[in-house]
Every structure is written in C-alpha cells, then in structure tokens.
Amino acid sequence: MLYNLPVRWTLILQTLCFIPPAQCLSSSQRGHEDQGSCRSRYQVKSPHSMGERNQTSVTEFILLGFSDHPQLQGLICGTVLLIYLISVLGNFVFLVLMCANPQLHKPMYFFLSNLSIMDICSTSLTLLKMLDSYLTQNYSISFHACITQVYFFMYFSAIEYLLLTEMAYDRYVAICNPLRYSLIMNKSICLLLASSSWVTAFLASFPVANMLSQLSYCKSNVINHFFCDPSVLMKLSCSDTHRVAMWIFVDGIVVGFIPFLLILTSYIFIISSILRIRCTEGRHKAFSTCASHLTSVILYCVSILCMYMKPTSMYSSARDKMVSLLYTAMVPTLNPIIYSLRNREIKNTFKKIKCKSKNSI
Numbered sequence: 001m002l003y004n005l006p007v008r009w010t011l012i013l014q015t016l017c018f019i020p021p022a023q024c025l026s027s028s029q030r031g032h033e034d035q036g037s038c039r040s041r042y043q044v045k046s047p048h049s050m051g052e053r054n055q056t057s058v059t060e061f062i063l064l065g066f067s068d069h070p071q072l073q074g075l076i077c078g079t080v081l082l083i084y085l086i087s088v089l090g091n092f093v094f095l096v097l098m099c100a101n102p103q104l105h106k107p108m109y110f111f112l113s114n115l116s117i118m119d120i121c122s123t124s125l126t127l128l129k130m131l132d133s134y135l136t137q138n139y140s141i142s143f144h145a146c147i148t149q150v151y152f153f154m155y156f157s158a159i160e161y162l163l164l165t166e167m168a169y170d171r172y173v174a175i176c177n178p179l180r181y182s183l184i185m186n187k188s189i190c191l192l193l194a195s196s197s198w199v200t201a202f203l204a205s206f207p208v209a210n211m212l213s214q215l216s217y218c219k220s221n222v223i224n225h226f227f228c229d230p231s232v233l234m235k236l237s238c239s240d241t242h243r244v245a246m247w248i249f250v251d252g253i254v255v256g257f258i259p260f261l262l263i264l265t266s267y268i269f270i271i272s273s274i275l276r277i278r279c280t281e282g283r284h285k286a287f288s289t290c291a292s293h294l295t296s297v298i299l300y301c302v303s304i305l306c307m308y309m310k311p312t313s314m315y316s317s318a319r320d321k322m323v324s325l326l327y328t329a330m331v332p333t334l335n336p337i338i339y340s341l342r343n344r345e346i347k348n349t350f351k352k353i354k355c356k357s358k359n360s361i
Helices: 007-016 021-029 035-041 070-100 107-136 143-176 178-184 187-213 230-236 242-275 280-308 317-341 344-360
Strands: 060-063 140-142
Touching: 060 107, 060 143, 070 107, 070 317, 070 344, 107 143, 107 187, 107 317, 140 143, 143 178, 143 187, 143 230, 143 242, 143 280, 187 230, 187 242, 230 242, 242 280, 280 317, 317 344
Parallel strands: none
Antiparallel strands: 060 140
C-alpha cells in the first residue's frame, strides 16, 4: 500500500515506525534484550524487501557505543570523563606554559602548540558526544551531525599526522644541521609548514565527507561504534561506495603513507648522525631531544595500523572500538605527558609559574 502513497507521506509513515532510542536502550540495560534485538528494532528495511523503486535514506543514526556491556555503563562513562578532563587540562596547561615562557618560543614548541590545540578539538569531537549519550540515554545523532563528525574526525587525524611529520623534519634539521637550524627553521617557514598542514587536511577530508553525505543509507541506521566512523558508514550504505573508497585510499597515501615515509627517512638520518657521535654523553643528549617525538609517533602509528591495516577475517567491533578509543582519546591525553616528562625547559617553566603564584598569594 505504501507504493501508492505520495513520497512525503511514505517518509512520514516510515519515520513513525522508528522506536525511540531510550526505549530500546533501557530494555537492554534491564537485561531483557540483548544488543542484537536492540539493533534489529532500529533496522531500516533494505531496498530488496521494500522494492527497488522505494529506497529510503535515514535522517538520523544510532550510536551504540559500548552499550553491548550495559553492566559497565557507569564505569565506562566515568573513565571516559576522566580521560577527557585529563586530556583537555593537560593540553591547556601545556599551551599556557609555552605562551608564558619566551624561551619556549621555538619551532619545536610552536608545532607542539598546534598539536595541543588539535588534541583538545579531537577529544572534544568524539568523547563529548559519547558522554552526552551516556548521561541523557539518547544515543541518536542527526544525519548532518554525523557527516560533520566524520569530516572533523578525518580532518584532525590528518592534521596530527602532518604535524608529526613536520616535527620529525624539525628534529632532523636540529641534529643533522645544527649550525643552519635557525636559518632553515625560521618563523616564516614554521608558519608556512603549520598552515599547510591545516589546509592540506581540509583538502583531503572535505571530498570524502561530501561524497558520504550524498550516499543513500537504507540498510540500517545503527552504527556499532561510539562515533561516526567513515568505514562504518560505508558498510551501511546501499549505494555504490567504490568512488568513496578510492578517495579514502588516495587520502591514505597523501596524508598517511607519504608522511610515514618522510618520518622514517628523517629518523634514519637522525639515528645515523647520532651513531657518529663519539661522546656517550653527547649521543645520549642528542637522542633525548627526539625521544619524546619518536614515542608519540610510534604510539599513534601503531594504533592506526591496528585499526585499519588488518584482514577482514580479524574484524571485531569490540576490538575496533577499543583501538579507536586509544588513538582518539589516549594518544591526545598522553601527548603532553610524553613531551614534558623529560623536558627540563617545560619543568622549569612550570616551577617558575608555580613560584610566582605562591608569591602573589
């Protein structure tokens, strides 16, 4: 009968068929309903069951998050809140320290300040929505908000990788060409490198988000994740996704593989230069200047590789969510700790500010 109705009334009737998120999730929490039945209630009929000429695109998505463990909801919410507060506070303090001390107005700290701003934005993008869902028990997200989240997720991920690449180049110049460091890494070059990373990330992310917004999502509106991941959205689409997949592959080459090769090449030259230093103390000092950055690169790259570079037979939604939480929350949280743990300039700046605050009181 729906085929004889106008399209507008058909969409209204189909919208009325959705069950509110709170109802499904509350029953899941009471233990009367498992995740599979919760997912089935939100399932949108496929075009094969409704007819090829009546495909329906969803207007909102349901983010399941970690709702497959209802007994751990309180613990997960508290942990995510703690991680978010530590991440934002740590990166904000790091920014204040770098702005307060003129001695930290150096190329490396300039890139670190950009990284801190990006980390605050990226954690807020994913974790705030997750916390809001847990607290309000409303796991829905509008279609446009989901696409926006996809865009900024790809945008911030690309920026982080590009900034890590520029920081690797900075360490390469500092160790391999120390006499020309101030000439090569001048203020204009630093501004050009930082701005180019933000612009390149925009150009790489916008086409994918735009193409994802034009796809039809008529298979399901349930996203088994805590944020809108582009790979998950492609699985929910009933449109041809080969063009989107090709763009994502190109983006992976431009803002993923090429920067990785540049970082690897930089550290090959750095390690070879350090090994040529005869003095043990000088060798240790040279390596300590890039140890923090190398740790951050390894942590970020390993989490990305574990997430995307794996065979389809090893797919696990629970595993993917934990790995995603690692590089969207834990890496930004650990970055200020990693870069300040063995940094005397950061420690001295913190002590000076602490002493000034005590004297003023």
